[in-house]
Amino acid sequence: MSTYDIIIVGGGITGVATAYELAKKKAGRILLLEKEFVSAGSTGSCAAGIRAQFGTEFNIGLMKRSLDKFEHLARELDYPEDKIELWQGGYLVLAYSEKEWENLKSRVEVQHRLGIMTEILTVEEIIARFPQLNLNGVYGGTFHQRDGHADPLHTTFAYARAARRLGVEIREWTRVEGLVQERGKIRGVKVNGELIEGEKVLVACGAWSSHLMKTVGVEIPLWGEKHEILITEPLERAFAPMVISFSIGYYIQQRPHGSFIMGIGPENPAHWHDPRDFDFSPTWRFLERMSQAATSVLPMLKSVNIVRQWAGLYEMTPDAHHILGPIDEVPGLYIAAGGSGHGFMFGPVVGELMAEWILGETLSYDITRLNYQRFQKGELVREPAVVG
Amino acid sequence: MDPKKVIICRCEDITLEDVRNAIKEGYTSWDQLKRVLRIGMGPCGGKTCRILVLRELAQHLNVPIDEVKTRPTVVRPPLRATPLKVFAKEGK
Numbered sequence A: 001m002s003t004y005d006i007i008i009v010g011g012g013i014t015g016v017a018t019a020y021e022l023a024k025k026k027a028g029r030i031l032l033l034e035k036e037f038v039s040a041g042s043t044g045s046c047a048a049g050i051r052a053q054f055g056t057e058f059n060i061g062l063m064k065r066s067l068d069k070f071e072h073l074a075r076e077l078d079y080p081e082d083k084i085e086l087w088q089g090g091y092l093v094l095a096y097s098e099k100e101w102e103n104l105k106s107r108v109e110v111q112h113r114l115g116i117m118t119e120i121l122t123v124e125e126i127i128a129r130f131p132q133l134n135l136n137g138v139y140g141g142t143f144h145q146r147d148g149h150a151d152p153l154h155t156t157f158a159y160a161r162a163a164r165r166l167g168v169e170i171r172e173w174t175r176v177e178g179l180v181q182e183r184g185k186i187r188g189v190k191v192n193g194e195l196i197e198g199e200k201v202l203v204a205c206g207a208w209s210s211h212l213m214k215t216v217g218v219e220i221p222l223w224g225e226k227h228e229i230l231i232t233e234p235l236e237r238a239f240a241p242m243v244i245s246f247s248i249g250y251y252i253q254q255r256p257h258g259s260f261i262m263g264i265g266p267e268n269p270a271h272w273h274d275p276r277d278f279d280f281s282p283t284w285r286f287l288e289r290m291s292q293a294a295t296s297v298l299p300m301l302k303s304v305n306i307v308r309q310w311a312g313l314y315e316m317t318p319d320a321h322h323i324l325g326p327i328d329e330v331p332g333l334y335i336a337a338g339g340s341g342h343g344f345m346f347g348p349v350v351g352e353l354m355a356e357w358i359l360g361e362t363l364s365y366d367i368t369r370l371n372y373q374r375f376q377k378g379e380l381v382r383e384p385a386v387v388g
Numbered sequence B: 001m002d003p004k005k006v007i008i009c010r011c012e013d014i015t016l017e018d019v020r021n022a023i024k025e026g027y028t029s030w031d032q033l034k035r036v037l038r039i040g041m042g043p044c045g046g047k048t049c050r051i052l053v054l055r056e057l058a059q060h061l062n063v064p065i066d067e068v069k070t071r072p073t074v075v076r077p078p079l080r081a082t083p084l085k086v087f088a089k090e091g092k
């Protein structure tokens, strides 16, 4: 018998949420290994926006469930509300062309059908509600009040703490060097040259996942892509929603703490498959492009001070959707990664569904289309509403 | 001195007691403390509080200060808080 029933590699939102959900289902002895500390990867560098304004029925339904979970998370995990800092000031999506405007409006129908009550706002209506905005070049926008933000660090710490309380062992500063298989099935993981045995192993290593999967000869099309972000000094609450543009690629939001956090998609991002190539250095070019976009749409930001700028990785897949589920070539091995710029907001629901999948339960929401074979079969999952 | 009254991070208003409690909860590196307390995330970028926290950690863990775990240093400019308009002009 193995030392552990389930070993989870990676302490980002995906890993800790799955660990918690598994422990809640009394899945046995669970070990989570993290090479640095919980939240050290993309989760800790993200903007933590959460929204149900997606374009496909599949994603809207999934994010509706995640929003429901976020709304009850503090209580469920027994963690202070004011730390999880759920802020539902809405997402305001702006359209910068006639065509984009038509597309946004057409998605609202699907959203309404699924109970996501997005509003369609004309330029005049936007100005009436959000007079701080400069709407030059804007054709209209959509707004959904339940969208917003949660603190990514505390959300992750909250899951980790709740998981520990339920008996999950979490080892930080512990890097998994490789996966170990034997007689065609998973045997465990290697740490400091030694085998730690597990009946099942889940790889939830974000952008580092494909590299680790290679150690058992499994090729996963997933890579890291550098995305930059900055934060300003805190101000009194001046602006409630997350304002975003899919076509220009910016997003800007004032956090409950008062700072404005904002990002803009990279111009020609490299695709990094090997962690040795990962580069987190901030660039001057980003500061210029970001400041230009931000002061143009929110002129009040002109004299606000930037206090920090950093870079993180989007863990991208060919269709910008997660890769989830069992790996057929190595029974007992699972993957949950590839959030592609929206892995934080899906974290709670992905954790819940992965726990069901790993335990062989019937999935309460069918996510099987997100399996890794879809790329070979050419069955990509398309989503029009992605940013940056 | 009362640890409740000793301010370690002036920017974010965090006391020695806050730091000690977080260390007790298991946040035993600069990076973790920063993320759980926001310590070091103020306008000065941790210039004043970082060393105080490292000293507290070293004492708690009973190791020399350079053995306290940190991630490889990531530079997070700007070195001094600067308004957005400065860069917006450059971008034109």
Ligand SMILES: Cc1cc2nc3c(=O)[nH]c(=O)nc-3n(C[C@H](O)[C@H](O)[C@H](O)COP(=O)(O)OP(=O)(O)OC[C@H]3O[C@@H](n4cnc5c(N)ncnc54)[C@H](O)[C@@H]3O)c2cc1C
Pocket (backbone or CB within 6 Å): A009, A010, A011, A012, A013, A014, A015, A033, A034, A035, A036, A037, A038, A039, A040, A041, A042, A043, A044, A045, A046, A047, A048, A049, A050, A174, A175, A176, A177, A204, A205, A206, A207, A208, A209, A212, A227, A228, A229, A263, A311, A312, A313, A314, A315, A336, A337, A338, A339, A340, A341, A342, A343, A344, A345, A346
């Ligand atoms: C600038 C930026 C802005 C973003 N904004 C948003 C947003 O607004 N909303 C949203 O939903 N998402 C956003 N994202 C995306 C989001 O951050 C990620 O999709 C999500 O955090 C991924 O979580 P994860 O747990 O899957 O991966 P990660 O958080 O990367 O966790 C993986 C963990 O695995 C660990 N690890 C790796 N290799 C090993 C190993 N060999 N052994 C042990 N541990 C290992 C890493 O240290 C890391 O902690 C943003 C990302 C960036 C970079």
Ligand code: FES
Pocket (backbone or CB within 6 Å): B008, B009, B010, B011, B012, B039, B040, B041, B042, B043, B044, B045, B046, B047, B048, B049, B050
């Ligand atoms: S004193 Fe801590 S960030 Fe400035």
